[in-house]
Amino acid sequence: MRFSLSSDDGGDRTVHDEKDYHTPPSDRERGPVTMPVLSSSVDPASEVYRQNRLAMEEALVEVNAQLDIARGGGGERYVERHRSRGKFLARERIELLLDPDTPFLELAPLAAWGTEYTVGASLVAGIGVVSGVECLVSANDPTVRGGSTNPFTMRKSSRLADIALENRLPSINLVESGGADLPTQSEIFIPGGRGFRDLTQRSAAGLPTIALVFGNSTAGGAYVPGMSDHIVMIEGRSKVFLGGPPLVKMATGEESDDESLGGAEMHARVSGLADYLATDERDAIRLGRAIVSRLNWRKHGIGPSLRPDEPLFDADELLGIASADLRVPFDPRDVLARVVDGSSFDEFKPLYGPSLVTGWAQVHGYPIGVLANHRGVLFSEESNKATQFIQLANQVDIPLLFLQNTTGYMVGKDYEQRGIIKDGAKMINAVSNSRVPHLTVNIGASYGAGNYGMCGRAYNPRFLFSWPNARSAVMGPAQLAGVLSIVARQSAEARGLPFDEDADAAMRATVEAQIEAESLPLFLTARLYDDGIIDPRDTRTVLGLCLSVIDNNPVHGTRGYGVFRM
């Protein structure tokens, strides 16, 4: 379907209903099936594109500045001190652990942004390839308060545990942590126990857990290696004990030292807690890689089934597609043309419910079903179309990709009377009970119940990422402030009180600013409401990686559904 800029004005899109598929070139043919190929309406020379791109680049600069901070760990002083001890930094350990030249998707890198804790939550984690196996790798950052666990570290760890379990990933923990951040123990101690339970439950589920202990791993931290299947300790470096010499002295009066309580040699030769004794950090990483190479790991999915052609259009142009002004809709097909294999997209029900684009495509050879908001609002037709489409994907075991840019379900008398709640509920029912893996990317707006229908965080997509321009909240800041204002005005009228226009304006400004701040991607990613903010140009790569990760399990759609309200 081709969309073009109208000729008279500066960029409002005109919707054309007629289909206008490119005839694909013959060398793109696969057997007798001719794949329809998306065209692009993006004009990089246009003013709209320039404005969009400018806004996106500004947003990226802001995100990248925060990533720089995260990369810096505990700051120069602590990094220097760590290095002077002959130790690798957390990211250096991970880089050395990963197979050379393989991709690594860091998860929740900006967790704890805007809080009293260091950006990144003293934990570096992601999915990478070790000895040919996709693994969940996480490393304490010992330059941030000794790698200790704060409430955001805990939330990030929990999310990582879910990812490992849902996607059947072996986990490798690069441990160097002083345990709980004691001043915040009240927030950590009781819920934090989950981490150890997760480890052993993953093991029970057949997911190997490996701990490479680079330094201190004491008190509660001792159970991270303790609950792991495979443990590597480093001569003269690793220290794993429940209580250190001072605590032991206090508890029993026994005089002791670090080495006899929890040194690597002791654990390797006496307690048996350490399975392997490494000579240094590099050697520990070598042993970790060797352990993974002996896991006899097989992915249970069927692998990519289609040829992963590159898109026909330049991914760089993704920076200029998402509208700088959230109120201006943009065509998600222009995004798909730069994300899916060969820019090839078979659209489902293109003429029905056109505010939501649905269809079939593939990314890096993995088939996907796509649901993408086009003109923000979800009507009854869009809801019904989505419901059917989700069912179809479940019938043939195809994962779903949700590209969010929605302001929510339509409100108004006509729509209420035509059953928008019933139709929205059907869509949410279908999303909730769908058993094929979901991937969600917020490429614009994600407001109201649209966030639920389009598989927001609460609907457990396997992965959820945001573009830097994205916003998410119960409703837009202006609308929310306006609603409050109207309610206040009605309340004043009902009580016969005068309405203070100035106070109302001030209130609206304050509320708008607050909601705007709280719907920003940095705010949301800080709270683990997504798995990270991604550069739009990386969308295809991130999705390809996630689909491969998902493929560690077979895809089985649900065959039954909850009762659909008709």
Add this chain to the structure above:
Amino acid sequence: MITKLLVANRGEIARRVMRSAHAMCITCVAVCSDADVGAPHVAEADEVVHLTGNTPAETYLRSDLLVAAARSSGADAVHPGYGFLSEDAAFARACLDAGLVFVGPPPEVIEAMGSKLAAKATMAGAGVPVLPTVRIPHGTGEHEQAAGGVVEGSLDEGGPIEHNLVEADLIRAATELGWPVLVKASAGGGGRGMRVVEQPDELAEAVSSAAREAHSAFGDGTVFLEPYITRPRHVEVQILGDAHGNVVHLFERECSIQRRHQKIVEECPSPALSPELRTEMCTTAVAAAYAIGYVGAGTVEFLLLPDGRFAFLEVNTRLQVEHPVTEMVTGLDLVRLQLLVAEGHALPPEVLNATVRGHAIEVRLYAEDATHSWRPSAGHLHRFSVTGGPDVRVDSGVEDGSDVSPYYDPMVAKVIAHGQTRHEAARTLARVLATAQIHGVTTNRDLLVRILRHPEFLSGDIDTGFLQRHDPAELGRPLATPAVEQVHALAAAVTGQADRRRQAPVLGGLPSGWRNIWSQMQTSSYLGHGDQINIGYRFDRTGRCAAVSVNGARRGDVEVMSCDVDAAVIAVDAVLRHYRVHRVGATTWVDGPDGCSVLAEVPRFPLPGSQLVAGALVAPLPGTVVKVAVSVGDVVSAGDTLIAIEAMKMEHEVRSAVDGTVTEIHVAAGEQVEAGRLLAVVEAQDIGGDEDMAG
């Protein structure tokens, strides 16, 4: 008529002979030692007779086995090639006795020319200029002054000089020749049994050591003295005779570029000869050939003195290694002509009317390290690819996957180029060599390229002292400079990257080294000729190499334009160069227009065992010491077995990790040891500079 030819040789010359024989529809029988079973000359033969053993003495020098092979295979002729038995009159005779055609001159001629002393005498008699000679009959203490004296300054003719005061008379005779003198073995060749003596007091020792060497190498310890000519040229004349009394010359070859008295660069025509001198030398050679009744292909070697005079050296009664240069300029096939003559044919008209067209230069590619005293190098040739246009000829004994064995001559190939002029031929040959892919053994390739591009060589003003004046260690150093080697290491790194991406079991389709948060470069480290090279690189989301570092420093002047598994295009200061890359295990070869590098990848994760304190040897497992192979004070090399421990019915060898001296031994045979027990200590010895190992 010859119908089946036994080629009593190996390597490139066996292939060369078979090529012509096959073209004449003659069936070829190869022989091969154990080590040569898989050699190309075996694969190309119609039939093969295997000679058990590896050393030449067990195989290619066994006259009896070769004649038996000819008989059993039904061959009716034998071509000896060069080297081995090619100038062995007894072998020629054995062939004839067995009713076989021997492709070469009659045994009597071989015999007559086999002794340098006798040959000189014969030639002097035929009016061929020779250098004066002082004969020293081996073992008799009797010194005899031989006939000679054609060239100026030669000694007067005279009878034998009675000589009891060996040294004094020797010195007197040598002084008459003029210092320095050259001690030569009469039965010698290839520089063995040859000594240059500068000082009288060194003479006696030089004579006896040369005699010893000659005796052990040739079974004949006869040595003699000649004046040592400084800066001579080596010019030889190709001759060809038939059984009908015709003898012609096929012009000269200049072979003055030599290392250790062995030719490495040969050419035709010689840049030193005026037409008059050429005529004179060639005519002299033909006269010499007539004098001895020469039949077949042979070569009369001369020394050409700086003043234009020349003196007979010897006659090679066989095909020369360097015969291709003659073929390239005359268009003749010397092996074919040898076979025709052996069949009794008269020399064809094209031989009688041969002319020289253009210029041809040959180089001998040796598996040896020119920078380390020509140390021979053996090993597996992972790739051997020397390619050129129609003006280039490659006569090789090897191909991709061949093993260069330590048992035989280390020459792996000859490369010959033809040009309208000498400069053109040299330029073509240098380029062909410089762009050749020779992977797996060290060769003298870079030395040859530098010689061919050397102003002195190009001027034509060359002599046999070229490699004494110009340090082989300098000429032979890699064409790739240390700075170029860094670029080659980058090519190795990024192509290795491409290879890993292609073989990736998962996520292979994603951009190389992709990160959503980039923190450091991908790294690969290599060892080449110099210091370790640490390469860093980063590919961006579009698959373009966005950044490069060498030894930690960003290199904005270097850009990877493209890379695949086995090729890369890299720009340095905006000059693009194509590199071909070949990997086997941890070794990478990079070939480019700026030279070739061999790079060993430094392992990312060295095994802890390899990091043990050098020299301390511990028991790898509990067991019984069954052997202590060394004593305190013994000098050992890395890899030497010092101690053997038997455990679980298996013998485990404990080897030295370093070159050094055994300083401690803590166990004795029969002793039980536990794992980790210190067994012995080897004190590493400082590795000195580039010592001349071969002397």
